Amino acid sequence: MHISELDTPAVIIDLDVLERNLRRAQEYFDRHGIRFRPHMKTHKSPEIGRLQVEHGAVGLTCAKLGEAEVMADAGIRDLMVAYPLWGEQKLRRLARLAERCTLTVVFDSAEVAEAISRALSAEGLEVGALVEIDTGMHRCGIAPGPAMVELCRRAADLPGLRFRGLMTYQGFIGGTAAEREAELRAEQDRLEGILGSLSTAGLTWEVVSGGTSPSMFLSHLAPAINENRSGTYVFNDRNMVGSGCVTWDDCAMQVAVTVVSNAVPGQIIVDAGSKTFSSDRSAGEEGFGRFVEDPCLVLEKMNEEHGYTRLNGTSQPHPIGQRLHVIPNHVCTAMNMHDEVWVHRGGEVVDCWKVAARGKLR
Amino acid sequence: MHISELDTPAVIIDLDVLERNLRRAQEYFDRHGIRFRPHMKTHKSPEIGRLQVEHGAVGLTCAKLGEAEVMADAGIRDLMVAYPLWGEQKLRRLARLAERCTLTVVFDSAEVAEAISRALSAEGLEVGALVEIDTGMHRCGIAPGPAMVELCRRAADLPGLRFRGLMTYQGFIGGTAAEREAELRAEQDRLEGILGSLSTAGLTWEVVSGGTSPSMFLSHLAPAINENRSGTYVFNDRNMVGSGCVTWDDCAMQVAVTVVSNAVPGQIIVDAGSKTFSSDRSAGEEGFGRFVEDPCLVLEKMNEEHGYTRLNGTSQPHPIGQRLHVIPNHVCTAMNMHDEVWVHRGGEVVDCWKVAARGKLR
Numbered sequence: 001m002h003i004s005e006l007d008t009p010a011v012i013i014d015l016d017v018l019e020r021n022l023r024r025a026q027e028y029f030d031r032h033g034i035r036f037r038p039h040m041k042t043h044k045s046p047e048i049g050r051l052q053v054e055h056g057a058v059g060l061t062c063a064k065l066g067e068a069e070v071m072a073d074a075g076i077r078d079l080m081v082a083y084p085l086w087g088e089q090k091l092r093r094l095a096r097l098a099e100r101c102t103l104t105v106v107f108d109s110a111e112v113a114e115a116i117s118r119a120l121s122a123e124g125l126e127v128g129a130l131v132e133i134d135t136g137m138h139r140c141g142i143a144p145g146p147a148m149v150e151l152c153r154r155a156a157d158l159p160g161l162r163f164r165g166l167m168t169y170q171g172f173i174g175g176t177a178a179e180r181e182a183e184l185r186a187e188q189d190r191l192e193g194i195l196g197s198l199s200t201a202g203l204t205w206e207v208v209s210g211g212t213s214p215s216m217f218l219s220h221l222a223p224a225i226n227e228n229r230s231g232t233y234v235f236n237d238r239n240m241v242g243s244g245c246v247t248w249d250d251c252a253m254q255v256a257v258t259v260v261s262n263a264v265p266g267q268i269i270v271d272a273g274s275k276t277f278s279s280d281r282s283a284g285e286e287g288f289g290r291f292v293e294d295p296c297l298v299l300e301k302m303n304e305e306h307g308y309t310r311l312n313g314t315s316q317p318h319p320i321g322q323r324l325h326v327i328p329n330h331v332c333t334a335m336n337m338h339d340e341v342w343v344h345r346g347g348e349v350v351d352c353w354k355v356a357a358r359g360k361l362r
Numbered sequence: 363m364h365i366s367e368l369d370t371p372a373v374i375i376d377l378d379v380l381e382r383n384l385r386r387a388q389e390y391f392d393r394h395g396i397r398f399r400p401h402m403k404t405h406k407s408p409e410i411g412r413l414q415v416e417h418g419a420v421g422l423t424c425a426k427l428g429e430a431e432v433m434a435d436a437g438i439r440d441l442m443v444a445y446p447l448w449g450e451q452k453l454r455r456l457a458r459l460a461e462r463c464t465l466t467v468v469f470d471s472a473e474v475a476e477a478i479s480r481a482l483s484a485e486g487l488e489v490g491a492l493v494e495i496d497t498g499m500h501r502c503g504i505a506p507g508p509a510m511v512e513l514c515r516r517a518a519d520l521p522g523l524r525f526r527g528l529m530t531y532q533g534f535i536g537g538t539a540a541e542r543e544a545e546l547r548a549e550q551d552r553l554e555g556i557l558g559s560l561s562t563a564g565l566t567w568e569v570v571s572g573g574t575s576p577s578m579f580l581s582h583l584a585p586a587i588n589e590n591r592s593g594t595y596v597f598n599d600r601n602m603v604g605s606g607c608v609t610w611d612d613c614a615m616q617v618a619v620t621v622v623s624n625a626v627p628g629q630i631i632v633d634a635g636s637k638t639f640s641s642d643r644s645a646g647e648e649g650f651g652r653f654v655e656d657p658c659l660v661l662e663k664m665n666e667e668h669g670y671t672r673l674n675g676t677s678q679p680h681p682i683g684q685r686l687h688v689i690p691n692h693v694c695t696a697m698n699m700h701d702e703v704w705v706h707r708g709g710e711v712v713d714c715w716k717v718a719a720r721g722k723l724r
Contacts, residue, residue, distance in 0.1 A: 264502075
């Protein structure tokens with residue numbers, strides 16, 4: 001079947017582009033001796049998780065425990081849950097998952113560390129542990145200083161935990177490449193100081209986890225970060241192109257849509273809105289996505305199932321039933337709207353993949 | 363089980379509030395002799411769809427054909443698909459659905475009308491048909507005038523279609539109650555003119571569909587609209603309270619969340635972000651939801667799984683593991699993130715309902 005025969009709205013994945021993105025990232029990290037543990041939140045798909053590991057990833061990063069369970073079911077055997085896990089139900093599930101995977105957890109508080117330690121050590125289990133530090137993004141993460149060193153020591157001492165190192169969230173995704181370069185060099189300076197304080201305290205580490213897709217190919221500028229967990233690079237999106245680090249040809253995911261109304265002058269309505277794309281905005285550009293066939297069209301407004309698309313003076317007529325393709329602003333939240341995606345090579349559908357970890361919020 | 367024992371994030375529905383919302387709406391429409399065909403996009407739940415019909419709704423409104431199929435499976439026998447249906451796959455499914463339900467379709471173009479007519483009449487089937495008109499919101503809808511009358515005549519003449527009347531989208535959800543009153547009176551004037559042009563052309567109609575939750579209890583001011591398709595009223599949300607038409611006590615849906623980090627001064631992180639709430643903003647207020655326990659907390663920013671919550675000077679300490687509840691900005695897109703919801707009376711969980719039409723985008 002050709003992608004033009006798919007009913008819309010439908011997510012289509014260009015497998016050639018996806019594979020090129022996977023190869024290019026892995027080759028870069030291999031060249032620089034950086035371990036790659038990509039974040040699966042972007043795709044939530046067992047098939048893509050397996051492809052990432054087959055290409056050389058050491059394992060996967062997950063945000064939620066339910067995502068990790070899906071990836072374990074898919075056969076991935078080395079998983080990091082990069083999120084503070086809390087609550088009896090989650091701790092019971094964590095113990096079951098630890099029996100079948102190599103697991104690493106992340107926390108920024110003694111409360112979370114101690115609860116995980118109790119739950120796992122009671123069953124004679126152990127997981128790796130990273131302490132999340134705040135190097136400037138002010139999301140989770142304990143500030144560098146004596147309390148941070150003390151939490152690392154606690155992680156090293158607690159039963160059921162094996163202290164492996166640090167994690168930081170480097171969400172500086174805006175700005176120019178030059179600004180991201182400067183940010184990474186400053187990050188390296190910060191991390192050298194932080195790691196020095198661990199050494200002084202007699203603590204050893206094997207992992208410093210960081211990284212984000214827009215600065216992925218600059219990761220060698222902050223060599224203290226020896227494990228990268230970028231996610232968006234598998235598909236790329238309008239925000240990634242806007243950041244200047246990839247081109248439209250690197251975008252592996254599109255949403256096929258259909259013109260369903262052209263009754264209002266100067267506008268067409270496509271059969272996809274905020275329940276297809278998510279409402280995530282673009283950092284720099286107007287609208288909610290880029291039309292592949294006519295980049296002058298502006299997806300300027302959405303209701304849940306309606307995409308208000310502004311024509312421009314030079315635009316061709318857009319008849320009812322016309323098929324168009326949109327590259328979303330933010331592919332991670334757009335994928336999360338869909339239960340399945342169609343995979344093609346050169347337009348011929350070769351597979352349909354479930355977004356199996358969609359909705360795994362716990 | 364008490365709701366406090368649910369793992370988070372979790373959507374909880376207060377059944378007492380839900381039933382009160384259902385009763386109050388139906389009583390209002392009954393009192394004014396207006397048929398009620400609520401939009402199921404808000405809840406996407408078979409159980410709530412059945413409750414709406416049990417309370418007196420004539421049937422349900424759906425946006426997508428897949429939503430209608432779910433509601434037909436739930437036993438709802440009178441459905442309107444308020445969306446221009448296009449494409450061979452959808453038309454085949456429409457025919458199958460027409461065999462087991464009383465169906466009404468909506469269109470604003472001869473192309474869509476003729477395609478539906480061909481698909482249904484070829485099998486000896488017939489569906490009701492409304493022509494969508496644009497009375498000012500400029501989404502779908504043909505402008506009032508001779509072309510509109512001509513499309514209605516076409517709908518009346520085409521085999522497989524039974525012309526039933528008009529639909530308009532009345533998305534004027536902002537403004538004060540006084541502004542909405544003025545808007546509804548103006549809408550009545552417009553509709554009288556439009557319906558006059560149908561009469562003049564010798565066309566008869568039985569349905570004029572309109573309505574939206576913020577102006578639901580003002581519907582009697584535009585009596586030309588004899589069928590209302592409000593949706594949000596079942597749950598209400600922060601936008602509805604902001605519009606002044608309901609109070610916080612009328613909000614039946616909340617999201618239970620947990621504080622997972624308080625490492626950054628002046629802030630807590632809750633375990634719910636844009637993949638739990640959607641990124642929909644509030645018309646008038648900062649942030650992405652209202653904290654029930656402490657309305658001074660501001661859910662000011664989200665990543666996919668992180669809710670950045672700004673404390674204020676007077677806020678109590680928020681320990682790791684604290685349970686909080688959030689009323690989302692826009693309940694329709696928030697519900698759409700979840701596969702199931704927990705239903706309670708006075709905090710005791712009485713049921714778990716599937717959001718069975720979630721992701722039914724086609």
